[in-house]
Amino acid sequence: MKIEQIHHVAYRCKDAKETVQWYNKMLNMDFVLAIAEDHVPSTHEPDPYMHIFMDAGNGNVLAFFELPTKPEMDRDRNTPIWVQHIAFKVKDRATLIEFKDHLEANGVEVLGVTDHSIFHSIYFFDPNGHRVELACPDPEEEALLQKLDAVKWEMLEEWSKTKKAPKHADWLHAKELQKT
Incomplete structure (x- = not known):
């Protein structure tokens, strides 16, 4: 028994039409489906809703x-x-910068590019107040992920006991800390 993939991730929005238009314009996501009913199918409670679905690429x-x-x-x-957010992968740093420029040109305040060593990210908010991240892989991603994989269980165990950040991977944001 194993999960195949995420079917969809759902959030609440303030205005369905505005949300569709924003994700289409800002992130080039296609609007793929809408469902609207007066009763919730799972609970049967009377509660009208509009449920919209956006194509986030690769079946997501x-x-x-x-x-x-x-x-x-x-x-x-x-x-x-900064904790609750949804992150989308983009092809490379050039694409990340292209999105950053596009978002800023359309009045969206963007934080970053942040160098996480294994990937690079920008952050911004959608019109509903949800934090969104776009991330691209670092050219050294594969080797760096192997390095992290080797210490993941030790880190988790140390965190579980101390609730203090283990130092096994403190190299991840060393470049970012040097900038400040």
């Missing part, structure tokens, strides 16, 4: 629910804003 689907009868969206105030 990003979905949203607009829920007009529910209180306004909010987020978990006990979780820092």
Whole structure:
């Protein structure tokens, strides 16, 4: 028994049409499906919704629910804003920079490029307040991932006991820390 892949990831949105248009314009995702009903199929409760699906490439689907009868969206105030996000992979650094320029030209505030050693990322927010990351692989990604793979269990065990960041992979963000 094994999971094959993520079928879709769903978030709440403020406005389904605005969300479709934003993801299409800003990230070039195609709008693939909409479902709207007055009752929730799994719980049978009466609650009208619009459920939209966007093509995130390679069979990955990003979905949203607009829920007009529910209180306004909010987020978990006990979780820092940088924690909950969705990350999409792009081909290479040139594509990452192209997206950064496109987003900024369309008024989206972009953080980065951040060098994570194994990959490079930019961060921004969609119109619903969801944090989005675009990431491209580093040319040395494969060798660096092997290095991380060799210490993952030791790191997890140390973290589990101490709740302090193990130093096994502190080289990951050394370049970023030197910039500050």
